[in-house]
Amino acid sequence: MKLFSLFLALLLFLPLLFNISACEKPVYDNSEMFDPSLSKLNSVNKLIEYSDSSANCKHIKIGTLEYGILVGSILRKRFYHGFSYYTFQENWLAVAAQASLGRALASPVDPNEILKFPYAGCSQQAIVMMRIMKEKNVPFRSVGFPHHYATELFFKNSWYIFDSNLEPKIKPKERKENNWKSSADSLKKFYRGGNQYLNWTFGNATPIIFGKPNADPAPHASIFQIITKFLSKILWIFPLLFLVYEYKIKALLIK
Secondary structure, three states, X not given: OHHHHHHHHHHHHHHHHOOOEOOOOOOOOOOOOOOHHHHHOOOHHHHHHHHHHHHHHOOOOOOOHHHHHHHHHHHHHHOEEOOOOOEHHHHHHHHHHHHHHOOOOOOOOOHHHHOOOOEEOHHHHHHHHHHHHHHOOOOEEXXXXXXXXXXXXXXXXXXXXXXXXXXXXXXXHHHEHHHHOOOHHHHHHHOOOOHHHHHHHHOOOOOOEEOOOOOOOOHHHHHXXXXXXXXXXXXXXXXXXXXXXXXXXXXXXXX
């Protein structure tokens, strides 16, 4: 039992020595507006401070449509496209769960965790956007397509779409949901790519799935990652504690 406990402790500790990600690091293809210098904005607070400072310099009122457009433009430059994932050192249980179940369980959903990376997937960028707007008391909701996620923000009794990930060329008035009639097909003209790519991304006559207003994105994934991240750091201690307990019991029996 002693050897088994030591072996189990070592087995549970070993993943913490490897800085291996669940997936390969995406490579920037120079087609996006990525600015590496903005990687210094590695927390929600820093990103908000930078956004507010930029808004003040440009005389943009915080919490307005113009502010939303400004934040969207900053996120375009802050990230390039590609999902970020935990490493074994950070959360090996989530990495193992993703490898076993084939789902993106090791892809961070905490905005502060996402901001540790220079790249992020569409849903991750949408999560960061929603978190900022939550701090500014701007109503928000997720916008789901067959193979893509974006965000809508509520200004002046209307919803406006924002998508820092795929960087559509869209004017402020064109963002208004009433102008594109809640139709994914009507949005395609603002995006780059051929018909095959756009139909795969947005669907073809496919209904859009709108999230519940002001709902926390991915709440179940968030709980899962918080728990697994904590357990990944401490699981190896339990076999050693069991070993100590076993020795104490034997010592008492001998007495």
